[in-house]
Amino acid sequence: MPRIFSGIQPSGELHIGNYLGAVKNWVALQHEHESFFCIVNYHAITIAFAPEDLRRRTRDMAVGLLASGLDASRAAIFVQSDVPEHTELAWIFNTITPLGELERQVQFKEKSARQEQVMAGILNYPVLQAADILLYLADTVPVGEDQVQHLELSRVVARNWNARFSPDVPFFPEPQPKLTPTRRIPGLDGQAKMSKSIGNTIGLLESPEQVWEKLRPAVTDPARQRKTDAGEPAKCPVVYPLHRAFSPPPVVAEVEEKCRSAGWGCMDCKKALHAHMMDELTPIRVRAAELHDRPQEVDAMLHEGARRARLVARETMDTVRTRMGLDAAQ
């Protein structure tokens, strides 16, 4: 079976952008791929955090992933710090990655601009990401659009290492992104992408009331000042894209027609969206509540995931150490 890897940071609550851009795809792909899904806590410590929060969020993330439909009997679901080979390979990759490649990463520029003092971890983040993926020799990485540039860097890393240490038959594959039709979910502000660290999110596990409180004031096409003003769905930055993600195609067609003819006001449109969102999200919320009450089961699943991941990770590192002459004492 072809192998896939993907990761998610426990840097905040799982939101519908993560779900639509990545996790929903993981659930679909786990059936036809040998799958490794990692809660990347070493990535999450590149921004400010409190240890107790990190511990809780890591468990909550596992619960959210399982409730979304990941199946621990098919996929290895694990925490990055339980597999030390990730940071070992990242160090090695740091030694073959030109600084300029890291400095031009858009996410580095954006995240470092939000911080007073920029730590090296923010710069080296995509090197660790390359190690995450290549440790499992994964050639396909289901991610949202924001990760495409980082994957380009993973290919550069794979190419550089192969050229130096495995020139005849490339050892590392060059991983390609696998995007969904909902590859970039906008945040509630209608400007930036939906993002945990910006706080413009709808949480995957929020109650119908909480979701409505967020949807109600969401920006729509500015041309629709009154209910009788006609609008253009393409200019509606949040509600229309979410309809496309959650509502069945006949409803999306109706939304388009009712917006252009002013047959619905924006509030009618939001109510319809809310109903379709909750149809999909309520069963996930119910499953998550059940899993929350069984923390030992979640922990056992994470341990088993790490055990399976380490079998592959150790094998990769054996080859890497041998090819690089890092095995003198063995």
Ligand code: AQP
């Ligand atoms: N708005 C989004 N639309 C589509 N996909 C998204 N992803 C994130 N935001 C969107 C995808 O979710 C996966 C996990 O993301 P992550 O948590 O590892 O990193 P991120 O992209 O940095 O997510 P956030 O929410 O923006 O977190 P912070 O604010 O902590 O950096 C990835 O596949 C990502 O593409």
